[in-house]
Amino acid sequence: xxxxxxxxxxxxxxxxxxxxxxxxxxxxxxxxxxxxxxxxxxxxxxxxxxxxxxxxxxxxxxxxxxxxxxxxxxxxxxxxxxxxxxxxxxxxxxxxxxxxxxxxxxxxxxxxxxxxxxxxxxxxxxxxxxxxxxxxxxxxxxxxxxxxxxxxxxxxxxxxxxxxxxxxxxxxxxxxxxxxxxxxxxxxxxxxxxxxxxxxxxxxxxxxxxxxxxxxxxxxxxxxxxxxxxxxxxxxxxxxxxxxxxxxxxxxxxxxxxxxxxxxxxxxxxxxxxxxxxxxxxxxxxxxxxxxxxxx
Amino acid sequence: xxxxxxxxxxxxxxxxxxxxxxxxxxxxxxxxxxxxxxxxxxxxxxxxxxxxxxxxxxxxxxxxxxxxxxxxxxxxxxxxxxxxxxxxxxxxxxxxxxxxxxxxxxxxxxxxxxxxxxxxxxxxxxxxxxxxxxxxxxxxxxxxxxxxxxxxxxxxxxxxxxxxxxxxxxxxxxxxxxxxxxxxxxxxxxxxxxxxxxxxxxxxxxxxxxxxxxxxxxxxxxxxxxxxxxxxxxxxxxxxxxxxxxxxxxxxxxxxxxxxx
Numbered sequence: 201x202x203x204x205x206x207x208x209x210x211x212x213x214x215x216x217x218x219x220x221x222x223x224x225x226x227x228x229x230x231x232x233x234x235x236x237x238x239x240x241x242x243x244x245x246x247x248x249x250x251x252x253x254x255x256x257x258x259x260x261x262x263x264x265x266x267x268x269x270x271x272x273x274x275x276x277x278x279x280x281x282x283x284x285x286x287x288x289x290x291x292x293x294x295x296x297x298x299x300x301x302x303x304x305x306x307x308x309x310x311x312x313x314x315x316x317x318x319x320x321x322x323x324x325x326x327x328x329x330x331x332x333x334x335x336x337x338x339x340x341x342x343x344x345x346x347x348x349x350x351x352x353x354x355x356x357x358x359x360x361x362x363x364x365x366x367x368x369x370x371x372x373x374x375x376x377x378x379x380x381x382x383x384x385x386x387x388x389x390x391x392x393x394x395x396x397x398x399x400x401x402x403x404x405x406x407x408x409x410x411x412x413x414x415x416x417x418x419x420x421x422x423x424x425x426x427x428x429x430x431x432x433x434x435x436x437x438x439x440x441x442x443x444x445x446x447x448x449x450x451x452x453x454x455x456x457x458x459x460x461x462x463x464x465x466x467x468x469x470x471x472x473x474x475x476x477x478x479x480x481x482x483x484x485x486x487x488x489x490x491x492x493x494x495x496x
Numbered sequence: 497x498x499x500x501x502x503x504x505x506x507x508x509x510x511x512x513x514x515x516x517x518x519x520x521x522x523x524x525x526x527x528x529x530x531x532x533x534x535x536x537x538x539x540x541x542x543x544x545x546x547x548x549x550x551x552x553x554x555x556x557x558x559x560x561x562x563x564x565x566x567x568x569x570x571x572x573x574x575x576x577x578x579x580x581x582x583x584x585x586x587x588x589x590x591x592x593x594x595x596x597x598x599x600x601x602x603x604x605x606x607x608x609x610x611x612x613x614x615x616x617x618x619x620x621x622x623x624x625x626x627x628x629x630x631x632x633x634x635x636x637x638x639x640x641x642x643x644x645x646x647x648x649x650x651x652x653x654x655x656x657x658x659x660x661x662x663x664x665x666x667x668x669x670x671x672x673x674x675x676x677x678x679x680x681x682x683x684x685x686x687x688x689x690x691x692x693x694x695x696x697x698x699x700x701x702x703x704x705x706x707x708x709x710x711x712x713x714x715x716x717x718x719x720x721x722x723x724x725x726x727x728x729x730x731x732x733x734x735x736x737x738x739x740x741x742x743x744x745x746x747x748x749x750x751x752x753x754x755x756x757x
Binding site for chain 2: 219222223224265328331332334335336337338339342343345346347348349352367371430431432433
């Protein structure tokens with residue numbers, strides 16, 4: 201891998217690392233033998249912050265276009281730059297606020313993951329989340345450009361965030377499960393895990409390779425060995441135990457609560473055309489009260 | 497003289513090859529089974545580069561796309577509302593906008609298609625998937641181009657008071673037919689991929705959804721394609737930025753009487 205790395209520029213190397221996560225190379229069980237995802241945390245963080253800024257810009261296109269239409273140039277530029285700052289901030293601050301509690305819950309719920317692997321896991325899930333967000337950025341930017349209707353853009357943003365968040369969470373649970381299984385194995389079998397693991401999985405590969413010549417290949421026994429299995433699939437020979445799900449649900453709750461409130465605090469992201477520009481709205485109510493008052 | 501002959505021959509060969517490519521676009525998977533029985537059908541190289549065929553299909557979109565656009569935009573002239581010299585601008589605009597519509601829609605939708613393909617573990621087949629998607633666009637353009645004489649014939653033969661609404665309706669019908677056919681074509685291009693991994697089917701449906709969602713709005717922004725005889729000719733409407741879905745919602749509300757406009 202080293203000589204290939206040397207050939208790429210620093211920029212492409214960073215993108216390549218993100219790409220490894222997206223296509224599932226970084227989280228293949230055979231690459232998780234140390235019970236942690238082997239990714240450069242700093243590099244990935246820089247990349248995803250840049251991507252979040254890109255999405256922030258796409259979000260700000262609405263304010264930019266509407267501002268230029270009404271000759272409110274200052275508001276337009278300010279709101280766009282505010283969106284570009286706030287989207288990365290939303291993710292970074294959420295991670296900073298929740299990380300200690302996530303780690304403690306993880307330890308209490310019976311997972312054996314150490315602090316640094318947990319951090320890497322969270323960064324990797326956020327990178328999936330943000331990569332999906334950024335990939336939908338062009339669609340959002342196009343609709344923001346061509347839609348004067350504020351509610352439509354808010355709705356579209358909510359949908360995009362929901363899709364991205366969902367995929368990020370799917371990645372989180374799958375990788376958490378894989379890590380926990382490997383960690384548990386590693387403790388019981390100690391260092392010989394890899395040596396034991398590889399031969400047991402090899403026959404299934406050759407089996408899958410042989411049968412692929414037939415018109416209808418049978419379901420492979422070990423999915424993750426197949427090249428076409430992704431980071432969102434559960435490897436067939438892995439059973440996630442209850443503690444994995446316990447940790448996941450704790451994390452989900454904490455993450456969603458803090459994430460929603462963080463989004464509320466950092467408003468406005470899009471900028472309602474009727475209101476003057478503000479970096480932050482005055483502190484007022486909270487997300488849950490707002491939703492409650494909307495409903496009842 | 498010989499020089500010119502040579503050039504003509506080369507040109508003709510190019511045209512024949514172009515039609516072969518068109519044929520290839522319309523007959524996904526035909527190469528493998530049919531090349532033996534049809535020697536004129538040039539088989540594709542087995543180990544091909546990711547962008548092989550993509551370049552050709554982009555060429556098809558850019559060459560065949562304007563055909564239907566021009567035919568579509570000739571309404572005002574054929575129907576006798578404007579002179580040819582006045583209407584030619586609309587024809588050129590429509591001819592440019594039709595390929596633009598397709599190319600822009602694909603460009604806007606591709607990043608999410610790429611990332612979702614990666615996430616669903618289908619990255620190794622991405623080149624093939626991309627080729628399927630782009631070929632389907634070329635197919636759409638070829639289908640539309642084939643309808644170009646038809647729409648011209650309709651314009652010539654239709655001489656009622658309400659010829660403009662008729663023109664819109666027939667164009668919408670042709671677009672609908674062409675789009676549905678192109679999606680079937682996409683499914684055919686996708687068939688080998690789906691055979692390999694069933695998950696490609698889900699990805700294809702996601703692509704169709706994103707593509708249709710973006711394409712509808714793109715078409716709405718790039719109006720007018722036919723050119724109302726009452727409105728002065730322009731590249732885009734005076735107020736192009738409106739949302740197709742919001743407009744549709746308003747229309748539904750208006751028709752059902754829930755929300756008077």
